Amino acid sequence: NTPIKVGENERGDQKTGHARVLHDSRGDLDLEQVLLALKAGEFGPLASAGSTGLKTGAYWSHFQLRNPLPRALTLHLEYVDHQLIQLDAFSRPLGDGDFTGVASLSMERPFSHRLVEHNRFVVPVTLAGNETREVLIRFGSRESGYAFPSMRIWSPEQLEAQQLRETTLVGFLFGGFFLMAIFALIAGVVSGKVLFFVYSLYALSKISCWATILGYTHQFFLRDQFHWSLMSSSGALTILLGLTFARMFLQTRQYTRRLDYVILFMTANAGLLLVAAVFQIKILALVTITLALLLYPVVIVAGLVRWRQGQTEAAFFSLAWSFLVMGLFLQAFRDLGLVEHTLFNYYWPPVASFSEMLTIMFAMGFQMRRVYQDKKSTERQYREHLELSKSRLEAEVRVRTRELEQAKRAAELEARTDPLTGILNRRSFLHDASLRLKLAQRKQKASCLFMIDLDHFKRINDTCGHSTGDAVLCQFTDTIRQSIRATDVFGRLGGEEFALLVEEPRDSAHALAERLRNDIAGIEILTGDKPLMLTASIGLAFTEGEATIEDLLMLADGAMYQAKMDGRNRVVGTQGYIRIDDCLR
Numbered sequence: 066n067t068p069i070k071v072g073e074n075e076r077g078d079q080k081t082g083h084a085r086v087l088h089d090s091r092g093d094l095d096l097e098q099v100l101l102a103l104k105a106g107e108f109g110p111l112a113s114a115g116s117t118g119l120k121t122g123a124y125w126s127h128f129q130l131r132n133p134l135p136r137a138l139t140l141h142l143e144y145v146d147h148q149l150i151q152l153d154a155f156s157r158p159l160g161d162g163d164f165t166g167v168a169s170l171s172m173e174r175p176f177s178h179r180l181v182e183h184n185r186f187v188v189p190v191t192l193a194g195n196e197t198r199e200v201l202i203r204f205g206s207r208e209s210g211y212a213f214p215s216m217r218i219w220s221p222e223q224l225e226a227q228q229l230r231e232t233t234l235v236g237f238l239f240g241g242f243f244l245m246a247i248f249a250l251i252a253g254v255v256s257g258k259v260l261f262f263v264y265s266l267y268a269l270s271k272i273s274c275w276a277t278i279l280g281y282t283h284q285f286f287l288r289d290q291f292h293w294s295l296m297s298s299s300g301a302l303t304i305l306l307g308l309t310f311a312r313m314f315l316q317t318r319q320y321t322r323r324l325d326y327v328i329l330f331m332t333a334n335a336g337l338l339l340v341a342a343v344f345q346i347k348i349l350a351l352v353t354i355t356l357a358l359l360l361y362p363v364v365i366v367a368g369l370v371r372w373r374q375g376q377t378e379a380a381f382f383s384l385a386w387s388f389l390v391m392g393l394f395l396q397a398f399r400d401l402g403l404v405e406h407t408l409f410n411y412y413w414p415p416v417a418s419f420s421e422m423l424t425i426m427f428a429m430g431f432q433m434r435r436v437y438q439d440k441k442s443t444e445r446q447y448r449e450h451l452e453l454s455k456s457r458l459e460a461e462v463r464v465r466t467r468e469l470e471q472a473k474r475a476a477e478l479e480a481r482t483d484p485l486t487g488i489l490n491r492r493s494f495l496h497d498a499s500l501r502l503k504l505a506q507r508k509q510k511a512s513c514l515f516m517i518d519l520d521h522f523k524r525i526n527d528t529c530g531h532s533t534g535d536a537v538l539c540q541f542t543d544t545i546r547q548s549i550r551a552t553d554v555f556g557r558l559g560g561e562e563f564a565l566l567v568e569e570p571r572d573s574a575h576a577l578a579e580r581l582r583n584d585i586a587g588i589e590i591l592t593g594d595k596p597l598m599l600t601a602s603i604g605l606a607f608t609e610g611e612a613t614i615e616d617l618l619m620l621a622d623g624a625m626y627q628a629k630m631d632g633r634n635r636v637v638g639t640q641g642y643i644r645i646d647d648c649l650r
């Protein structure tokens with residue numbers, strides 16, 4: 066049992082070692098019995114890497130500290146972990162006299178009992194100049210628990226400086242958690258998404274959880290009454306919020322039913338842990354927290370499954386959760402004595418927890434961006450679809466309008482024209498001719514109305530058939546149209562009876578009538594052996610005054626009748642011009 070040589074500037078590098086440790090499995094040995102065990106050589110090295118692992122009762126550690134300096138030296142022995150129910154320390158000068166108590170520290174006693182203001186247990190030991198002191202420390206937990214039966218050796222100032230460094234780191238982490246909580250809260254208020262509120266609560270719960278686990282809650286907030294169950298309950302609350310957030314973020318209920326059941330089971334287990342913590346059922350708390358830890362990787366799997374299903378940000382979530390799980394497993398291995406206790410693995414879980422929150426924040430940002438982009442692209446597609454429909458509709462309306470206009474024009478034309486010959490029908494002729502007549506009268510021009518009737522047309526029908534008769538009618542109208550002006554009004558009054566209004570004085574109108582008669586007589590109708598001849602009788606009525614078209618029709622009809630009577634194929638004009646008086650008559 067070599068004494069540990071200590072100096073004035075101890076920086077926690079030296080540890081009181083695990084060389085001489087005694088397991089008091091029932092936890093009821095008193096100092097005298099322990100000294101007997103020490104004498105009997107029952108103290109031996111610790112088998113594990115640092116922690117005793119889950120054991121009942123208490124552990125005792127024995128070591129010697131040697132002050133080679135001529136002056137007195139005060140040292141602070143720091144328990145390496147934050148979780149220990151009870152620590153009692155005794156010391157005496159080497160081999161001389163009785164051990165006397167130097168510290169009795171308990172997690173459940175008011176913080177003011179601590180001899181050194183520190184979130185972990187610290188035992189002050191003073192060595193006289195050139196003195197070697199034996200120290201006995203009892204690490205006690207009432208039920209099953211673990212302990213690290215070793216103490217870091219510090220000079221008081223060095224320990225204080227180290228505590229400042231650690232507190233700064235933790236303060237930085239807590240500040241980060243707080244900022245993330247505030248940020249998520251604002252995002253929740255702005256977007257109205259419950260997910261952000263859950264995240265905000267999750268981040269806040271991390272502060273409470275780690276502050277409690279690392280001993281700050283006891284040091285700063287609950288100085289008079291602290292209990293181990295507070296650690297479990299704050300942990301349980303964080304687990305509950307973490308799982309609730311994971312379920313919502315990954316939408317496991319909708320997309321991975323089976324994994325969702327497992328996460329639900331984990332949530333129920335976390336609820337049970339909370340109950341165990343509140344009612345201080347330590348064994349139930351141990352079982353549920355172990356189960357919670359073992360099942361934690363399921364969330365990583367859920368994230369990966371969701372990623373494979375197409376939720377890109379779920380990959381980030383899995384990564385974030387992996388940080389946490391690695392940290393928690395490392396801590397568990399350390400607590401079980403499988404790996405050594407170091408500052409690195411001591412702070413890994415809270416740092417991992419911080420990285421987890423940061424990564425999740427990133428994943429949420431990514432998700433928000435994706436949702437926003439999806440929304441924008443849906444809107445764009447909708448707008449494009451709308452534009453397309455609009456232009457299609459407009460094109461269709463244009464086509465329909467054109468068709469309607471064409472149909473209207475066709476209907477108007479049909480209503481105005483004779484279907485066989487294509488010239489004006491009786492009604493339109495009367496309308497157009499009447500207007501034309503009025504125009505001429507305004508200009509004080511003479512007008513002449515021709516009444517043209519084909520001779521013996523019935524015979525053509527009878528000998529050559531009705532369709533030949535139709536063809537003859539068409540040929541006749543074409544002949545007339547070719548010989549008149551565009552301003553003349555030509556129409557079919559019915560059957561083989563046609564009328565023509567021209568703005569001409571008597572002589573030139575007469576001459577035109579004769580020319581037309583000639584043209585008609587020149588039409589040859591080819592029917593079998595010998596061609597049929599076509600002639601027409603034309604009656605003329607003249608006006609220079611206020612006569613109506615009806616007056617002219619009546620007079621021209623009379624003249625045309627006269628032409629028939631005179632032997633057909635001729636032009637007969639009425640005598641003189643019709644004047645107002647004639648019309649009144």
Ligand SMILES: Nc1nc2c(ncn2[C@@H]2O[C@H](COP(=O)(O)OP(=O)(O)OP(=O)(O)O)[C@@H](O)[C@H]2O)c(=O)[nH]1
Pocket residue numbers: 485518519520521522523524526530531532533534535538559560561629633
């Ligand atoms: N093919 C054909 N014949 C028509 C059409 N409209 C009337 N007709 C015929 O024209 C003939 C007119 O006969 P009528 O009134 O006796 O006169 P017409 O035979 O020309 O003898 P006149 O006038 O006295 O020289 C009738 O047989 C009608 O059926 C038509 O659109 N097509």
